[in-house]
Amino acid sequence: MNYAALDFLLSQKLWLVIFGGFVLLGTIYSIFDMKKGGKENDKKGSAPLKEEKYYENN
Structure with a gap:
């Protein structure tokens, strides 16, 4: 019974x-994105901006 409780705690900690x-990776990514000027990309949207550049080049 103690092993089952220990296993449950370990599984909960693993998910945590x-x-x-x-969450940490997302936070770090958003911080670096803001440093690169992510706010400007948020206004237009990153994907459409890339598509526009693609069509302009061809």
Whole structure:
């Protein structure tokens, strides 16, 4: 019974670590994106901006 409780706690911590890792990565990515001028891209949208450049070049 103690092993089952320990296993449950470990599985909960694993999910917490995975979720926390994704949140941390997202936060770091957004910070770097803002440094590159991510706010300007948010106004127009990143994907349409790339498509416009693609069509202009061809």
